[in-house]
Amino acid sequence: MPRTIVRRSVTSLAAFALLLSVGACGANASSSTNSDKNLKTVSFMLSWAPDTNHIGAYVAQKKGYFAEEGLNVDILATSQAGAEQAVSTGAANFALSNTFNVGVANIKNAGLKLLAQIQQRTSAIWCSLASNTSIKSPKDFDGKTFATFGANESDAVIKRMIQTDGGKGEFDKVTVGTSTFQTLSSGKADFGGFYTTWEGVQAELNGPKLNCWNEPDYGVPGNADEIGIITSDAEISKDPRTVQGFTRAIQKGYTWAYEHPDEAAQILVDSAKDANLDIKFVKRSMQIITEGNYWGPRDEVKAGTFTIGTPDPDGAQKYFDFVADSGAYTDQNNQVVTTPPVATQQIDTQYLIPGADIVKAIQ
Incomplete structure (x- = not known):
């Protein structure tokens, strides 16, 4: 989606x-x-x-x-x-x-x-694999690698979420080549963006399990x-x-x-x-x-x-x-x-x- x-x-x-x-x-x-x-x-x-x-x-x-x-x-x-x-x-x-x-x-x-x-209402969720125990909240995205499609807008969202949660807002990026799920599972990235009404269903029914956070809860204003x-x-x-x-x-x-x-x-x-x-x-x-x-x-x-x-x-x-x-x-x-x-x-x-x-x- x-x-x-x-x-x-x-x-x-x-x-x-x-x-x-x-x-x-x-x-x-x-x-x-x-x-x-x-x-x-x-x-x-x-x-x-x-x-x-x-x-x-x-x-x-x-x-x-x-x-x-x-x-x-x-x-x-x-x-x-x-x-x-x-x-x-x-x-x-x-x-x-x-x-x-x-x-x-x-x-x-x-x-x-x-x-x-x-x-x-916003359905975007920003997630890491549940198996990645180093990430417990958005501030833990600091210093990690973001699976991105290249939009500057997404960078701004992630930075705001990290900073609102008490982090610096500094992260690396890798451009997604196939799917965000595959990029995270391969270890090429630590977190990425999904939608609760679609990829969230995939994670729930078929895996891999995710830990996810909503952008409005971490300082991103309005409805994207x-x-x-x-x-x-x-x-x-x-x-x-x-x-x-x-x-x-x-x-x-x-x-x-x-x-x-x-x-x-x-x-x-x-x-x-x-x-x-x-x-x-x-x-x-x-x-x-x-x-x-x-x-x-x-x-x-x-x-x-x-x-x-x-x-x-x-x-x-x-x-x-x-x-x-x-x-x-x-x-x-x-x-x-x-x-x-x-x-x-x-x-x-x-x-x-x-x-x-x-x-x-x-x-």
């Missing part, structure tokens, strides 16, 4: 390798979609291999929510350049991304907007993982009705999945067959998402008093400011940018449908 994965590259590179190996596994899922000529075909690009972050799109497709909006949606495997660039250039109409990635891309004039923020649905300013200007219909359908898909996690897990497994997802694994991921209220307070979502897709610009801004202070932003000329993106300028909420209307529509 990536942050080239959505926000930053802390996911297992194995997930990206899987995505390349299955090719257009997401596109294959759309082959069963109603191809009636009266439906308008648009594309939704995955941000990495199919997983529970994408599950609302597969549910919306399977349950006919896209078709109800007059849309035939092709679910596409991510491009090597990334979902943000694909949407910016028009290669895809919509994609999974997050507020942070949108802000970073817009520094380079990508012209993107977040339409719906699905994930409401505001995962959601993006489109381009050009798409909004050109075809607002399609944007509205897609947003409404995707809200229905994620809301239904939140209310029916086991059934949604089966839809994902059946729809993304080439990914060879294990149903036990996917159900456990959905269990963590629902029990942890990752997409919002679940009781309130069911009651229609909380709308899936609600943005959190305050949380995004705090994280934008933190990253700016670390000097991790660069423009299209690779020059450091010290002014953070403005969170409210990365978000377009005009197409969100109130939670009560969504709940009524999927009953």
Whole structure:
């Protein structure tokens, strides 16, 4: 679950390798979609291999929510350049991304907007192998080796966590070549980044066991993982009705999945067959998402008093400011940018449908 994965590259590179190996596994899922000529075909690009972050799109497709909006949606495997660039250039109409990635891309004039923020709390975890007894808390990352995908942003997060825990914030790095799990198990690195809703499930069910810490508990402000649905300013200007219909359908898909996690897990497994997802694994991921209220307070979502897709610009801004202070932003000329993106300028909420209307529509 990536942050080239959505926000930053802390996911297992194995997930990206899987995505390349299955090719257009997401596109294959759309082959069963109603191809009636009266439906308008648009594309939704995955941000990495199919997983529970994408599950609302597969549910919306399977349950006919896209078709109800007059849309035939092709679910596409991510491009090597990334979902943000694909949407910016028009290669895809919509994609999974997050507020942070949108802000970073817009520094380079990508012209993107977040339409719906699905994930409401941070899921990134920073872990060492449980067998590595020299690491008992983040301060013990000092002097150790970080398995990184190369993002300066991740360096800033680790430094802040170490210093908040009483350490100096000094560590070595090695670039992950296959997967973070493999890099740690080989002894080439001591700690790395994962996601509790995916790699955390892998560690729980299949090993290796991990000791993990959450970045908000160690001084990292805001919400770095505001995962959601993006489109381009050009798409909004050109075809607002399609944007509205897609947003409404995707809200229905994620809301239904939140209310029916086991059934949604089966839809994902059946729809993304080439990914060879294990149903036990996917159900456990959905269990963590629902029990942890990752997409919002679940009781309130069911009651229609909380709308899936609600943005959190305050949380995004705090994280934008933190990253700016670390000097991790660069423009299209690779020059450091010290002014953070403005969170409210990365978000377009005009197409969100109130939670009560969504709940009524999927009953």
